[in-house]
Amino acid sequence: MYRFKPELRIPGPVPVPNAVSLRMAQPMINHRGKVFKERFPSILSRLKPLFGTTNPIYMITGSGTSGMEAAVSNLVSPGTPVLCLVGGFFGKRWADLCQAYKGKVHVLDFPWDGGIDPNRVREYLAQHPEIELIFVVHNESSTAVLNDIEAISKARGNHQALLVVDAVSSLGGTPIEMDGWDLDVVISASQKCLMTPPGTAFISVSPRAREYMEKCEASRYYFDIRKYEQFMEKGETPFTPNINNVFALEEALNMIEAEGLDKVFARHILMRDMMRAGAKAVGLELLVGEKDASPTVTGVKFPNADSFRARIREQYGVEFAGGQGVHANNIFRVGHMGYATPLDVLIALAVLEIDLGKYGEATKVAEKVMNR
Template sequence: MFQEQVLLRIPGPTPLPPQVERAMNRPITGHRSGEFSRLFAETAERLKLVFQTQQDVLILAGSGTAGLEAAVCNVVSPGDKVLVLCGGNFGERFVKICKAYGANVLEVEASWGDPIDPELVAATLAEHPDVKAVFATHCETSTGVLHPIREIARRVQATAALLIVDAVSSLGAVDLPMDDWGLDIVVTGSQKALMLPPGLTFLALSERAWDVVANNRTPRFYFDLRAYKKQLQARTTPYTPAVSLLYGLDEVLKLIEAEGLPRIFDRHLLLQKMTRRAVQALELPLFTTDEAASPTVTSVGVCDFDVEKLRQALRTAFNLSVAGGQQHLKGQIFRIGHMGYCSPADVLQTIALLEVGLFQAGAPVALGRGVRAAQEVYLTHKEAVTHG
């Protein structure tokens, strides 16, 4: 009916707040001008709140994967032994990047849908005390699992290894206090909880990490984080920045500052609970346990109906996009994103449309049951907040 009425409920990119869209339509200014330098320096400083760090936050033009590669090539020299924690597609991506830079890669694996076992991390590090860095994924977007980074960090801190965290689909939605938990490098991207289009990646490094970067032998140019840190002190970037996205970032930070991190984290937990209870009420399997589930994406487990037919029905009837499975889970699961610019009203709408799509895909579904379950979670939550 309305071709531009797009309902995006995938784990990224996520919908954009209208004020962010308007900000990005501002006329472009010179990226070496005083006006831009002020904006750049201010937004970089304000990003420390999101990372919960006192360290500098670096801003690079590039995707989240660019940030992951930057973390690898600034820390890893050829032949270095590293440990990658792998429980899904994006853990496997860290493996591929590390191998591309000549690292000697060890892996701690978890079945897709299960969290990484911190004790297995500790045992592996005890067996290999020469591991230089541990690479972990906070939210594994391909499975909807939130890995226990705080517990993993405690095990890594007992060693000389750095802990490098992919927080692309969690930072800004899930509590991840970089300094308090002792994380050495945290990487995120613009197109998830930070409510921007793809195109920016952000990194913050501990003092320990900067020492390693300074002595790393791997050649790098565009991704040389030393250049970004040096130019940040001059209130600029070493290479052309994504000017329009930084206009949008300024507005995003205003929204985050106004809502406050505790309320943001609470909102995402509410969205998670509403979605999961709705899925259960519709008698669909969840791919992860409640304890391991991410607040930003819900994975619906292996179904006895045609998942791709469901996704097609939702796109055709409502222009609603939910994500499918990746790799061996393609066609077996689907994933609902609920992060960033997403409210309880959005979840209720998504569940109502999902019920219709399930019916059209031939799944046995009792219309209204999922919506009611989500409504009950919402009302219980609001009552608890009111009387808490």
């Protein structure tokens, strides 16, 4: 039903605004030509308020994982002692990547339904002064948890370790203060809160991390940040970039700036609160408590979630995401990031209450939250 207008309510890729799609349809340009060189650096630097940094930002053509691999391949030499904070599927990806680059990988595991405890990080670091790098996920999309990165960063105290943050599903939807929180590397991707199609990743590097990269002995070529840095001096990327996504980013940033970053963040909080209140109102249990709840995605417990999702997709054209790892088939996830409004949350809640025979119960409560 209604497949011509699917309601994509997953934690990325997100729906792309028409204005962004139209901008992508403009004629192709030369990535070594005048127009690209003039526009590209200024478009990228408009991401700085979203990263909360004055550090340079580089764009890599590849998915979010290419940003993660760029971070690891420029930092982790064989045998480098690293600490991966794992509370979900993407935290585990950091550990897998560090393993692939032959780091000496320490893993601190956390339950997959809550945030990373900074006290445990502090204790672990006190016992392991040799750790050189810490890898963490800001918004763990698989569990719908927003980790307190500022507290994790502070938990380092005077420890030497650099902090590397995956902000793939948080950047542009919730505040990140790379400089204010003393983060060393932050990576993100195009298809989440930035409202553009998949295909580009972004990485920002602190001066301390940049210096550390010089001594990295890992093999790298496509992801060598030094190449991106050199080419950025000319306003270019080392390899042919996803030019359409650069056009898209320019238009998406126009929209974000017109709304105002504070209002963008407030909209995400509002959607989170509506979704949580509505799901509870129809008797569903949320995966994550209020303290750790993500502003960009909500996880809802549901037995046989995958057949429920298939039914919702077939009957109403609304697409929810499934669970990952230990949560496979036990939860569904509702994305409310990027090009999403409170009305989209009401649609998500409406199909829930219809399916559960609880007419009006979720939307009534959510509407109250919307007008609070």
